[in-house]
Amino acid sequence: MELVSQIYNDLPVNLLIFVLSTFLGIELIRHVSRLLHTPLMSLTNAISSVSFIAALIVMAETTNTNLLTLATIGVALAFTNIVSGFMLTERILRMFRGRPNKEERKAQQ
Amino acid sequence: MNDLIVLYLYAAAALFFALGLKLMSEVRTARYGNWSAIVGMVISIFATLAAFEIHRVDLLVLAVIVGTIVGTPIALKVPMTAVPQRTAMSHAFGSLAVALIGAAEYYHDAPNVDPFTMAVLSGEMILGFLTFTGSSVAFLKLQALIPGRPFVYPGRVVISLVNLGLAIAFAVYLVLNPSRSFALPALAALSLLFGFLLVMAIGGADMPTVIAILNSFAGMSAAGLGFVLDNKILIVAGSLDGSSGLVLAIIMSRAMNRSFINILFGAVGGAKEVDERGATEHRTVQGYSVDDAATVLSNARKVVFAPGYGMATSQSQHVLKELADVLQARGIDVKYAIHPVAGRMPGHMNVLLAEANVPYDQLYEMERINPLFPETDVAVVVGANDVTNPAARTKPGSPLYGMPILDVDKAKTVIFIKRSLGAGFSGVENELFYNENTMMVFGDAKQVLTELIAALKTK
Numbered sequence: 001m002e003l004v005s006q007i008y009n010d011l012p013v014n015l016l017i018f019v020l021s022t023f024l025g026i027e028l029i030r031h032v033s034r035l036l037h038t039p040l041m042s043l044t045n046a047i048s049s050v051s052f053i054a055a056l057i058v059m060a061e062t063t064n065t066n067l068l069t070l071a072t073i074g075v076a077l078a079f080t081n082i083v084s085g086f087m088l089t090e091r092i093l094r095m096f097r098g099r100p101n102k103e104e105r106k107a108q109q
Numbered sequence: 110m111n112d113l114i115v116l117y118l119y120a121a122a123a124l125f126f127a128l129g130l131k132l133m134s135e136v137r138t139a140r141y142g143n144w145s146a147i148v149g150m151v152i153s154i155f156a157t158l159a160a161f162e163i164h165r166v167d168l169l170v171l172a173v174i175v176g177t178i179v180g181t182p183i184a185l186k187v188p189m190t191a192v193p194q195r196t197a198m199s200h201a202f203g204s205l206a207v208a209l210i211g212a213a214e215y216y217h218d219a220p221n222v223d224p225f226t227m228a229v230l231s232g233e234m235i236l237g238f239l240t241f242t243g244s245s246v247a248f249l250k251l252q253a254l255i256p257g258r259p260f261v262y263p264g265r266v267v268i269s270l271v272n273l274g275l276a277i278a279f280a281v282y283l284v285l286n287p288s289r290s291f292a293l294p295a296l297a298a299l300s301l302l303f304g305f306l307l308v309m310a311i312g313g314a315d316m317p318t319v320i321a322i323l324n325s326f327a328g329m330s331a332a333g334l335g336f337v338l339d340n341k342i343l344i345v346a347g348s349l350d351g352s353s354g355l356v357l358a359i360i361m362s363r364a365m366n367r368s369f370i371n372i373l374f375g376a377v378g379g380a381k382e383v384d385e386r387g388a389t390e391h392r393t394v395q396g397y398s399v400d401d402a403a404t405v406l407s408n409a410r411k412v413v414f415a416p417g418y419g420m421a422t423s424q425s426q427h428v429l430k431e432l433a434d435v436l437q438a439r440g441i442d443v444k445y446a447i448h449p450v451a452g453r454m455p456g457h458m459n460v461l462l463a464e465a466n467v468p469y470d471q472l473y474e475m476e477r478i479n480p481l482f483p484e485t486d487v488a489v490v491v492g493a494n495d496v497t498n499p500a501a502r503t504k505p506g507s508p509l510y511g512m513p514i515l516d517v518d519k520a521k522t523v524i525f526i527k528r529s530l531g532a533g534f535s536g537v538e539n540e541l542f543y544n545e546n547t548m549m550v551f552g553d554a555k556q557v558l559t560e561l562i563a564a565l566k567t568k
Binding site: 010011013014017018021022023024025026028029030031032033034035036037038039040041042043044045046047048049050051052053054055056057058059060061062063064066067068070071072073074075076077078079080081082083084085086087088089090091092093094095096097098 | 122131139157158161162163165168172173176180184187192199200206207210216225321336338351352357459
């Protein structure tokens with residue numbers, strides 16, 4: 001079957017990508033400051049919502065109403081995460097401040 | 110568009126995602142990290158739109174509008190105390206999306222699904238569906254819509270394992286007979302039930318680890334979908350998310366000195382544990398007034414605050430910052446000690462204190478602050494309990510034994526602000542209450558802190 005051979009041809013490359021990305025992820029995350037674990041979670045959540053494009057692919061390959069409905073729900077859910085994930089990360093990160101500089105300290109007193 | 114160009118664009122997107130996580134490693138560059146990931150996302154979406162022709166653009170636009178309408182207020186309005194809930198909810202959304210897309214892909218391809226694809230699809234759907242209900246329960250618990258204590262019943266672990274085993278059995282059946290589509294709803298229902306029962310049996314204070322584990326599951330199921338659709342960027346993004354959740358879960362479980370298995374199936378907390386072998390000695394606790402505490406604070410040179418989840422529930426982070434300002438105006442050095450599992454998700458305390466305008470260079474991780482306690486004059490514990498219990502160091506029989514704690518007891522004086530003498534989440538009494546250098550100040554954290562500020566102004 002054509003379909004089967006195609007998938008098995010791609011498998012080694014996909015496995016390689018999976019293994020390397022996992023190792024890369026572990027190394028990158030290990031070095032994230034603990035200060036930032038909360039915004040990190042909202043960021044990785046937004047990144048993994050790239051499953052949005054999986055829903056797009058399913059939408060493109062079918063005309064069946066039931067499947068289109070499932071894909072549309074998928075798009076809506078994933079896009080909610082994209083929007084709220086990136087916006088919340090930005091909002092949290094804006095709250096992190098260093099020590100106020102001299103002028104700000106004077107203004108406070 | 111040429112398939113090859115799409116692949117190059119996906120490669121660029123992968124680079125931006127990885128760069129985003131790299132920049133996220135420190136506060137100075139973190140916002141660039143977010144923007145880098147946004148660029149990666151935009152590239153991925155446009156490359157896909159260019160490569161695949163969408164017939165029902167109306168549905169796409171509708172879904173995107175719904176996503177924007179739902180997502181924007183969540184991001185802009187959610188208070189920092191509620192970020193754990195919103196994170197649980199986003200894991201629920203993300204995993205449901207992946208599970209539903211997997212189901213749609215199965216029905217589209219069936220019965221021409223090869224065994225490998227079917228195996229990955231089944232695994233992806235099991236993870237997706239169980240993460241959906243698991244995260245939904247976590248959301249309900251964190252939002253206090255249902256009780257946070259573990260829901261335990263006889264034979265819990267056996268029932269859970271049989272449940273999961275049946276889901277896997279249906280998955281194997283589908284791999285062998287991909288045309289028997291009736292097995293898919295069964296697999297979905299069993300996975301949904303498993304996720305529900307799993308998280309129902311986990312207590313509120315274990316949520317930091319649970320959220321991280323569910324984060325990992327959501328990412329892994331997205332990566333699985335990438336294999337099924339042969340979509341490289343989905344594999345990259347999913348595995349980055351999956352490994353991120355895994356690393357955070359490991360950090361959290363180490364900080365509690367517990368294994369994943371113990372956290373997932375141990376049902377710790379809430380269930381009244383028998384006190385250690387009938388503690389016969391009756392010990393008394395000396396309660397102090399706010400005024401006493403203010404006097405001690407006014408004579409200190411170095412003060413460390415140790416906040417916990419109680420600070421979040423009483424919303425007292427802003428008052429705590431005010432107290433810090435008053436102390437600093439008197440020339441007293443102030444630091445904050447952050448235990449890795451304080452709060453309800455990884456990094457929760459840092460975000461709450463950042464919201465209250467505490468400069469992040471005053472926030473000290475456990476490993477950095479512990480050597481400083483012996484030279485600290487006053488340690489103030491606000492809304493924390495188990496993470497300060499010296500029994501973790503000294504009592505081999507205690508359930509807390511071996512857990513890394515904040516060594517507040519090594520400070521010259523400990524001011525412990527607490528509502529009552531109740532035990533902490535673990536059900537273990539805090540040894541600290543009975544130490545000679547501990548001043549218990551009873552009352553609501555916010556009120557006590559407010560009174561402390563007023564009392565300090567008179568001294």
